[in-house]
Amino acid sequence: MNETRRDRDAEGRARNARPRDGLGRPLPYGTPGVERQPEGIVRTPAQTLREAQRLLDAGMPFHAHEVFEDAWKSGPEDERELWRGLAQLAVGLTHSARGNAAGGARLLRRGAGAIAPFAGSGPHGIEVSGLCDWARELAERVESGPMVEAAAEAPRLRA
16 A cells, blocks of 8 residues: 555545554554444344444444444435434544544534434334433533543443
């Protein structure tokens, strides 16, 4: 890889081939990193939730966000805001664990707001009310305290 040029796919879109750590931060070329999530995978809601929970529990919310993003882009129109909101929660946790308190809190609250309308139906067994409470409480803590550890703060997606 030529490190002076940006990585591009066949259509010319940027594709960063640099290795990444568990929070999605780029590492120097040649450094071992965490394997990235493949893009564009169509999963069932149960598969999405299982894979995202595994990644959250492993302290890799950035990678969980990519799983939710696939569901958001490929899922039914009436669930897109749910998956987008879950992706925002994962990115909020990512920023919080990276030490970006303002960005983390903002995304946690935005994600909670996006999924809140689904609280009554609890689609796919998702514990929407509990996730909203978790996100708002974590947002308060990261604004007034130190960085958080991603795996220790991983939410339960299902009851």
